[in-house]
Amino acid sequence: DIQMTQSPPSLSASVGNRVTITCRASQSINSYLNWYQQIPGKAPKLVIFTTSSLQSGVPPRFSGSGSGTDYTLTISSLQLEDFATYFCQQTYITPHTFGQGTKLEIK
Amino acid sequence: EVQLVQSGAEVKKPGESLKISCRGSGYTFITYWIGWVRQMPGKGLEWMGIIYPRDSDTRYSPSFQGQVTISTDKSTSTAYLQWSSLKASDSATYYCARHRSVGGTDGLDVWGQGTAVTVSS
Numbered sequence: 001d002i003q004m005t006q007s008p009p010s011l012s013a014s015v016g017n018r019v020t021i022t023c024r025a026s027q028s029i030n031s032y033l034n035w036y037q038q039i040p041g042k043a044p045k046l047v048i049f050t051t052s053s054l055q056s057g058v059p060p061r062f063s064g065s066g067s068g069t070d071y072t073l074t075i076s077s078l079q080l081e082d083f084a085t086y087f088c089q090q091t092y093i094t095p096h097t098f099g100q101g102t103k104l105e106i107k
Numbered sequence: 108e109v110q111l112v113q114s115g116a117e118v119k120k121p122g123e124s125l126k127i128s129c130r131g132s133g134y135t136f137i138t139y140w141i142g143w144v145r146q147m148p149g150k151g152l153e154w155m156g157i158i159y160p161r162d163s164d165t166r167y168s169p170s171f172q173g174q175v176t177i178s179t180d181k182s183t184s185t186a187y188l189q190w191s192s193l194k195a196s197d198s199a200t201y202y203c204a205r206h207r208s209v210g211g212t213d214g215l216d217v218w219g220q221g222t223a224v225t226v227s228s
Contacts, residue, residue, distance in 0.1 A: 001169065034214035036152075043202055043221055044144075044152065049214035055207075087152050091212050095168035096142070098152040 002026050002090055006099035012107040017078050021102045023088035025069045032092035033071045035064060038101075039084045047086075048073060080106075109133040111141075111203050113219035119193050119226050126189035127222045129203030136184035137161040140211035143177060143188050146221075147199045155201075157211065158186060193226045200224070 003026040013019050023033065031051040036044040046055045048064035051071060061076040075082055083106050088099040114128040129141065142157040156167040160179040167177070178187045186203055200221045207216035 032212055036214075038152075043218035044204075044215075045218070046207070046214045046216045049207060049216075053213075055214070055216060089152075089154070089214070091206075091214065094157070094166040095170075096154045096157070098144075098154060101151045 001095055002029060002093060002097055004088055004090055004097050004099040006086075006088055006102050008102060009100065010103040010105060012105045013078055014107045015078050015080060017107075019075050019078060019104065021073045021086055021088075021104075023066075023071045023073075023099050025071075025090055028068045029090040029092035031067060032090055033064070033066060034089045034091060035062075035073045036087045036089065037082075037084045038087065044087065078104075109205075109217050111205060111217055111219040113201075113203060113222045116223040117225070119224070120228055121193055121195055121226055123193050123226075124189070124191050125193055125224065126187050127201060127224070129186040129188075129219050131184045131186070131205065134205075136179075137181055138209050140206040140209075141179070141186045142204050142206065142215060143175075143186075144202045144204060144215075145171075145199045146202065155188070157206070159211065160184075160186070193224075195226050195228075198224060198226045 005024045035048040038044040052064045085101045085103045137160040143155040145153040155171045158165045158177045176189045203219040204215035205217040
């Protein structure tokens with residue numbers, strides 16, 4: 001299985017800050033990397049697919065980049081509704097493993 | 108509107124069987140891979156497996172192979188996740204979700220609301 005390692009596990013930031021979350025795969029995943037946002041008690045929501053494509057309806061302050069084994073999710077100017085847990089997922093090879101999550105909290 | 112609607116919460120005893128469902132609507136059900144994801148209380152997302160409804164091609168995570176069965180009924184646009192003998196450690200919320208493209212290699216863009224399963228004696 002491909003292991004997905006996210007960092008940091010948690011992050012405190014303020015409204016308006018720029019934040020970056022990192023995801024590292026145990027082998028190359030050829031840009032098949034997706035990011036999800038989950039608010040407690042709700043289903044996950046797709047934010048970015050295949051590294052850098054913005055899912056419909058997601059604000060452009062979200063962006064993704066990366067290649068090979070290393071990928072990042074950036075939120076350019078945090079809004080209140082962005083405080084949530086973020087998960088990466090590789091869809092290059094089954095099992096389509098998830099990272100362990102990054103909890104983004106208000107400072 | 109494209110949506111997946113899951114069956115309601117379940118409370119079962121260890122050793123019992125269970126089949127939960129996920130009904131798709133608003134799109135051509137058979138042409139998109141459907142996946143199942145487990146989330147234990149307070150924990151992260153675990154990928155269980157996916158199925159292609161058109162031909163029932165199914166892929167399981169090694170962690171769940173032999174523990175659950177994923178299936179579909181094309182006539183009702185419904186995907187299923189079933190257990191033959193539940194354990195307390197199966198207590199979790201289970202989500203179904205659809206891959207956003209027919210290839211099944213990109214993200215899961217439509218999610219069900221989740222089905223909470225509690226297994227307790």
